[in-house]
Amino acid sequence: MEVNFPHARCAISIEHFGTRNGLPFAEDRYYISNRVDDTQSPAQWVSAIRGHWAGVENRLHWRKDACLREDHTRSRNPNIVGALALLRNALFAIHQPHLKNYGGLNGFTEAVAADVFFSYRLITRPL
Numbered sequence: 376m377e378v379n380f381p382h383a384r385c386a387i388s389i390e391h392f393g394t395r396n397g398l399p400f401a402e403d404r405y406y407i408s409n410r411v412d413d414t415q416s417p418a419q420w421v422s423a424i425r426g427h428w429a430g431v432e433n434r435l436h437w438r439k440d441a442c443l444r445e446d447h448t449r450s451r452n453p454n455i456v457g458a459l460a461l462l463r464n465a466l467f468a469i470h471q472p473h474l475k476n477y478g479g480l481n482g483f484t485e486a487v488a489a490d491v492f493f494s495y496r497l498i499t500r501p502l
Contacts, residue, residue: 385412
């Protein structure tokens, strides 16, 4: 199978079995990787994929949803959704050095919302 992604070296298909609403199902899931497919066993591929998605869900998505209510975005316009995701990611990057001062992302978000000058200083300061 040819994969039209930069740096992609292989495509992986995994058949997934489970239950939804008490009914069994089977579905194919597809992944792309920059690793060569013959360098890992099937069990190693499954472990790498599970580890990647667990990290995404636990370190990023949960924080974006719990603190910034990302899943409550009403817009279906891809430009708006993309712009909001970019702003949320920027907020995470800006937030990191200030974590101790505000006690977490929620406190930092409230401080940014409450002080327009603070917000402006954050985005205009030299890196």
